[in-house]
Amino acid sequence: AERAEVITQLDRKVVELMLDTYHNWQDRKLAINLSGTSIIDPDLVDWLYDRLQNISGSDLDIYFELSELSVVRNLEAVTTFSRRVKELGHHIGVDHFGRSFSNFGYLKSLQPTYVKIDRAFTRELELGSKDAYFFVGSLRSVAHSLDIKVIGEGVEKQGQLSLFEELRVDGIQGYLIEQPKLMTSKF
Incomplete structure (x- = not known):
């Protein structure tokens, strides 16, 4: 439980840093890796959604990357997260595809x-x-x-x-x- 909390806190700090400094960058595309632990934490997901709403209308294009293992283990939570992120014009990517399960079936419902x-x-x-x-x-x-x-x-x-x-x-x-x-x- 402590490890999961530390990972979630680390993900939150990374997202904060990215969203607080992106205006200094020339390239407005940003990929952020998130852990499976963070995706199933409703508090972090709500916080992230609020942060994304606050930058709505900016030219920042965010791609949240999740490992295939995280996607397969938490498909329902990831699908919900994906829907919310896409509502705000951002994206989901699946990282390390083929390392874990190589299940093509979930791609249709997730639509990364x-x-x-x-x-x-x-x-x-x-x-x-x-x-x-x-x-x-x-x-x-x-x-x-x-x-x-x-x-x-x-x-x-x-x-x-x-x-x-x-x-x-x-x-x-x-x-x-x-x-x-x-x-x-x-x-």
């Missing part, structure tokens, strides 16, 4: 803006895994039929990028494209 393929598949693709190739291709087909974007994680080499381009994913994330930036940087 995007799913990020877990970096383990990036490595497996590079090693020539036909299973990984089939998984990524199948996910892309299902996701695109639901108007969900697919992003490859952990892309560090040109060969990995080429594989994702061949599989026609919508985007990639990794050191090949850009290093993470410090909060003190003006995005």
